[in-house]
Amino acid sequence: MFYKEYLKTRWYLLLMLLTTSGFAGYGLLRLHRVAAVNGIGHAWEVMLMHDVVFIDLLEYVPVICGLVLALMQFVPEMYHKCLKLTLHLPVSHLKAVNQMLLWGVAATVACAVVNYAILWGYMSQVLANELWSRILWTALPWYLAGLAAYLLGAWIILEPAWRRRIVNIVVAVLVLKVYFVSEQPMAYFGFLPWLALYTIALLSFSWISISRFKEGKE
Numbered sequence: 276m277f278y279k280e281y282l283k284t285r286w287y288l289l290l291m292l293l294t295t296s297g298f299a300g301y302g303l304l305r306l307h308r309v310a311a312v313n314g315i316g317h318a319w320e321v322m323l324m325h326d327v328v329f330i331d332l333l334e335y336v337p338v339i340c341g342l343v344l345a346l347m348q349f350v351p352e353m354y355h356k357c358l359k360l361t362l363h364l365p366v367s368h369l370k371a372v373n374q375m376l377l378w379g380v381a382a383t384v385a386c387a388v389v390n391y392a393i394l395w396g397y398m399s400q401v402l403a404n405e406l407w408s409r410i411l412w413t414a415l416p417w418y419l420a421g422l423a424a425y426l427l428g429a430w431i432i433l434e435p436a437w438r439r440r441i442v443n444i445v446v447a448v449l450v451l452k453v454y455f456v457s458e459q460p461m462a463y464f465g466f467l468p469w470l471a472l473y474t475i476a477l478l479s480f481s482w483i484s485i486s487r488f489k490e491g492k493e
Contacts, residue, residue, distance in 0.1 A: 298333045
């Protein structure tokens with residue numbers, strides 16, 4: 276199952292990694308430019324006095340990447356009616372869809388880990404621990420939003436009825452808004468464990484769509 280998902284998404288995953296890493300790198304370039312022109316002390320002052328994190332252009336990129344990953348992975352399943360064959364394998368239909376989702380979750384998390392390694396690798400050299408950790412904690416809800424977007428996208432695409440898909444899209448938009456309530460750095464810090472659980476719970480949404488698909492809903 277994992278190999279099948281790898282074949283479908285391998286080139287997009289490379290593009291996703293390059294895109295998110297590119298935006299992360301551009302944020303670091305902004306920080307480097309400010310430090311080079313005005314000194315690193317000025318960069319620290321801007322971060323502390325004006326709540327600047329330098330990587331704000333990255334905010335919505337994980338969401339877009341998560342949605343496109345869901346499209347790349349599940350639209351072919353629905354368009355070519357491959358999902359029926361997958362659900363007729365000698366395994367539980369929930370286990371089959373969980374394996375498909377696990378591939379997307381693992382790919383999304385791996386991309387976030389690479390991005391964090393890039394950010395930390397540079398910022399830990401020029402910023403105090405309190406400052407670079409402030410940036411990384413601020414970015415974590417954005418990556419959780421990317422994971423949520425992937426899971427919600429899968430839920431919408433796997434839904435067999437078009438009317439229900441429209442309702443699902445509205446619900447998905449409202450759910451994703453939770454991740455962008457505040458633009459203040461570290462605004463979600465105390466809420467992050469609950470936000471992570473909230474994201475994991477979205478795995479169950481696709482089970483509803485699969486059950487409806489198995490029942491022949493249209």
